[in-house]
Amino acid sequence: MSAAVTTVDPRSGMSTSTDLHETDPADVAAACSAAAAASRELDAAGRGFRAGLLTTMADALEQRREDVVATADRETALGPDRLNGELTRTAYQLRLFADVLREGSYLEATIDHAGDTPMGPRPDLRRMLVPAGPVAVFGASNFPLAFSVPGGDTAAALAAGCAVVVKAHGSHPLTSALCGEILAGAAADAGAPAGTVAVVFGRGAGEALVGDPHVTAVSFTGGHAGASALKRLIAQRPDPIPFYGELGSVNPLLVTSIAAAERASDIGSGLVGSFTLGGGQFCTKPGLVLVPADAAGDAVIEAVRESLAEVAPPVLLNRGISDSYAKALAGLTRYDPIVGTTPDGQGFAARPAVLVTDRLDDALLDEVFGPLAVVVRYRPDELATLLRRLPGSLVASVHGGSSADAERDAAAAVLRERTGRLLFDGFPTGVAVSWAQHHGGPWPSTDSFHTSVGTTAIRRFLRPMAWQAAPEHVLPEELRDGTVSVPRRVDGALVLPS
Amino acid sequence: MSAAVTTVDPRSGMSTSTDLHETDPADVAAACSAAAAASRELDAAGRGFRAGLLTTMADALEQRREDVVATADRETALGPDRLNGELTRTAYQLRLFADVLREGSYLEATIDHAGDTPMGPRPDLRRMLVPAGPVAVFGASNFPLAFSVPGGDTAAALAAGCAVVVKAHGSHPLTSALCGEILAGAAADAGAPAGTVAVVFGRGAGEALVGDPHVTAVSFTGGHAGASALKRLIAQRPDPIPFYGELGSVNPLLVTSIAAAERASDIGSGLVGSFTLGGGQFCTKPGLVLVPADAAGDAVIEAVRESLAEVAPPVLLNRGISDSYAKALAGLTRYDPIVGTTPDGQGFAARPAVLVTDRLDDALLDEVFGPLAVVVRYRPDELATLLRRLPGSLVASVHGGSSADAERDAAAAVLRERTGRLLFDGFPTGVAVSWAQHHGGPWPSTDSFHTSVGTTAIRRFLRPMAWQAAPEHVLPEELRDGTVSVPRRVDGALVLPS
Structure with missing residues (x-):
């Protein structure tokens, strides 16, 4: 049996053992394998399904507001006002990504019909962004909800169509477990596959997670020491998966x-x-x-x-x-x-x-x-x-x-x-969740050209894909000829859905 | 004096000394410093200016077609038919990025006006992509034009507003020098700053280039051995700049x-x-x-x-x-x-x-x-x-x-x-340059979620930036209220220019 996970009350400094245990490497591997299968299902189920999933998760979090806030307050001492606000933000974030899915611009759907060019004949080409696959999310100490298990990285990854395995932060294991249980319950209610969201505990589990072959990207909110350790582990993989680190700065x-x-x-x-x-x-x-x-x-x-x-x-x-x-x-x-x-x-x-x-x-x-x-x-x-x-x-x-x-x-x-x-003429500590937000900056504040807050955070978990001369039934729905519900670029011109 | 650069005729295997010399580290540093100053000017000069710059470069390349093709043929043995086609492609690519600039979607311009949300009041937020800064381009052996000095990476970076320092591939130094001279001449004709495009020679110059503090991204087309060597050098920098490697695969x-x-x-x-x-x-x-x-x-x-x-x-x-x-x-x-x-x-x-x-x-x-x-x-x-x-x-x-x-x-x-x-039902060797193209794939074929061919290649050299409650005159033109010439997302809805 692996070591029990402890929780600490910051107001007293007292440590208490919990019923949770550090996740052993075999269980991390099983979670990642299930996440790979779930990612395929989440992709195939389509944008509408995933919008419903995120909304169900937001509702479920709000239904358990009292429990979640009380648990998080015991583990973080951030106080009920702040934590209620953070839960509201977290639910809002999930719902905003549902809007992103329904709107569909994030796909960058593009069609170039076959035709002549100064370079000679061009084949039919169709491009859009597709889910990268399972994402490893490292929860933050300072936002037990909005940047942890049910937070922005999880919302963006699920919206993209990527199942998530979250490494719970050691500062709030009971909050992480409770949120994981709520999200998994909501996923089941929405008809999503079992591997959609998993939570793992302990440093060893985190190390196994970034090394798992199914994982396609790591998102992290924390300090430079932790980030460097994870990046060293990633450098040992055969494949150089992206590390999206939101690392803080003097601002x-x-x-x-x-x-x-x-x-x-x-x-x-x-x-x-x-x-x-x-x-x-x-x-x-x-x-x-x-x-x-x-x-x-x-x-x-x-x-x-x-x-x-x-x-x-x-x-x-x-x-x-x-x-x-x-x-x-x-x-x-x-x-x-x-x-x-x-x-x-x-x-x-x-x-x-x-x-x-x-x-x-x-x-x-x-x-x-x-x-x-x-x-x-x-x-x-x-x-x-x-x-x-x-x-x-x-x-x-x-x-x-x-x-x-x-x-x-x-x-x-x-x-x-x-x-x-x-x-x-204001103060920087509030970071609104919105379409125009950007939360990321030059090194050492982050190490990527991406954001971890706002709708464009979804781009981190998507990869582009082109189809050339594909039979229509092989194409994703959003790339077929005819009327669709998403904005597209067709032969160079941006076209809004009618 | 640093070592002379040699050129080799692949048809005979004979090596000849050239008037070129390996660029010494101080000259690489000077080129990068000039590129940093030039990047600021290219950004400030605006999209219209850069569209003109790219068009001038395309024209200049075509005016020197005979010289360029003859020089490249002597160094690569690819033959005049192929090289004429490649020059046409290269000029087309520069002009297509001029179209990308004029169209302006690539900015992802987004405005959220101040207002109430379920999270409370939201400040005015405006986001768009801005140039990352100087880009190091490593030319490929196999495309002396389209993936080298005047190639797609250079076109995309200049379009983004980033000055370029190209490491010439050792297989075609004279072609690289000639193309560098043509591009620099076109830049001068267009009124662009002196540091807009530079070409450096020799392995040591390449090493100095990826270590230079002004460089914000490295793009590379080549094999895994070369890519790994460059990535090891990048890992020694304090700041983890992106490496965009297009590395080939079994296809x-x-x-x-x-x-x-x-x-x-x-x-x-x-x-x-x-x-x-x-x-x-x-x-x-x-x-x-x-x-x-x-x-x-x-x-x-x-x-x-x-x-x-x-x-x-x-x-x-x-x-x-x-x-x-x-x-x-x-x-x-x-x-x-x-x-x-x-x-x-x-x-x-x-x-x-x-x-x-x-x-x-x-x-x-x-x-x-x-x-x-x-x-x-x-x-x-x-x-x-x-x-x-x-x-x-x-x-x-x-x-x-x-x-x-x-x-x-x-x-x-x-x-x-x-x-x-x-x-x-076709063959993969042709890669059309277009809006819907994607040339990039899962490891080991590339190591990023980006393309090196097609209009979206520009995204590699841009970073997002948000302005909060900014006085209008501080904002880039594309983010000011009123009519603009680019598509924008305003309060969540995509709006085409009228």
Whole structure:
């Protein structure tokens, strides 16, 4: 019998054994084999069927809302408000992918009829995206629902027609098991095959998963150490499957001179709300803040100090994060941080902090997970140079003046090359799930040209396929001549369904 | 002074020194730095400008047609007919990407206006694809134009707004230098920046290129050994840039029992034309042919034998390919091959050959570059098992009956999972450049979910980017409110330009 899985209460630090066991390699292999068979069935069942499946899953999650939120709260200490919101987001995400399926643009269906070209005769060619096959999803610590078992990667993969095997994050095994049970039940209710969604537990199971020959892609939300370990395992496979890592970043936030002069207080208090949200454990936390080295900038810092005093010390997700946070903070004492309320010493509660400096040392360019922000006081003449030193980020924010602001415009041009989302006059911690969202950015924030949030996340689990001179009955329905329900490119021109 | 570059005449095997020199690392770095500056300018100049640039390049290539074809023929021995056709294809490809730019769907422009959602208020979000930055292109041996300096990767990258540094293939340095000169001249004529296209020479230059910090993606057409070496170098970078490898494959071709009975002779002669085309040095060469083990299948083999006798021994591209081909053939003598005409011993001429076997040994599942095909005689009851053993291929072909054919339909279902293009009743060596083309397939044929031929090849060099609550003047033109010239998704609905 493999080792029992333990769950830890972050509020007390107490560890409890569960009825779950680490999944042994043979069971991982069986799950992947079932996922391969299920992927074929999910593909063949078509877009309408999968839209229904996702909707059934969303309904089932909401029906079990109370259980799920209570379980997740015990394991993450994120609190019922946040977790109820996260469950709502998760259900919304599943339903939005059902819309994506019904709409059908994601297929990129394209037909070139046979004809003459300057290169000579062209055969009939028809292309669309097809499911890649089973996907391995690594759940995140910081979003036990929206980026874990029932989360965005699972929704995108199932929408694509790929069965999913999720490696549960060790921070919330009971939540993962419960969500896995709910999704599997919904899959059965919807008539989906048994291997549609599986959950595996334990580090060894994760290693077996990325090495399994049926797995066609790995999606991961977490830190660089975990990502590197998985990528080393992938490099040992004969086939180089894609690794979609959403890895976090410092997410710079610039306050221009005009913005500081116009609304120092609002910016300062908003900033504290943003970098302490969820205990500062958002991958979009604004970790590096640039304010002008003048009276207006100092007023922003003063507003930060005042707001920070009002923040209760958040409870971090697990011992590893708690220890890393303490260590990072200890390494930065020379910056004489502004600190928030000291926690009472129970569990993984942490003291929020803000470092203020006139110099952006390289050591400050690394992400610190937890309720910490670094404020750099800049002189206007050095701003461009500072911005060019910033590493790639998921999101960069600019607070600019209410009308013309040359500093904002110049910064936007530089930051555009260093981020996947460029945000104005707001805070980056919310990541709306929508058609136009992009949650991904240049290295080190991610390692692909893809998003893990929003409808286009589906592209990660699809591969293109062309049919040449195919008999009509061999073609997928969406590529046959005549009226279809999806937008298509026909002989070069985009055609909407009538 | 670095080493002189030599050119080799494949018809004689004679090597000659050229005026070119291997590019030293400092010059590679300078080219990449210029490419980074040029990429910014190409992006800012807009789609219309880049469409004009590509058209100017196409015109310039055609104006120098005679020189280019003569130079390429001396270095590749592919012959003027083939090379004229390849130049036409190359110019067409550049012009097609100009169409892609003018049409603008490739941007995936998406606008979500601010509004309420079940998750709460959503900010204004606008997404589109933006150029990734400088691209390193590794030219192929077998297509000195269409997959080399002025080829599809260059066209796609420039269209995307990415400047290009091409590593010239050692088989055709003078052709590469000439094409580089033509493209650079056209770029200057079109008003593009100096770093738009550069060509570098020598293995060391290639190594420096993939390690250069400005390079954001590597595209490669060639064999697994070269690809693995480059990927090891990429793994040493701090940032994991994508490697788009188009690596070749066995490209199975099935002749069903009914097809063999209906048209053995046509299939046999067509097959010989296809697998010996360009000296059997197409990445789409049908290398593994399955024919029924019956009288009709034997008639296909007989037609192959007859056609092969008519084929002149092709001259292979270089000594490395020639030596590998001879070695591969020597390792397969136990299959008692049908052989074509023996070459006269000059240069890199090679003897075409067909192996016929009743058993698909694993050794026959590897690609042999050159004019060789393996014919496996199958029993109908073992066909499904045989097909499931096939590795991933760029293209798989099925010759089926003129009406109902259960064997064809069953094979299509199995082959679909093992290929990027599924072709019926034809031969795979032609790869039309079009909107619906897909040239890419499961490992080991490529290592990405992308194509290197056709309009969607542009996606490899683009990364998504979202703007949140951005002032209008900061947004790219295609994301501003009002009428634009590109299709967009607005609040979830696809809208064509009026």
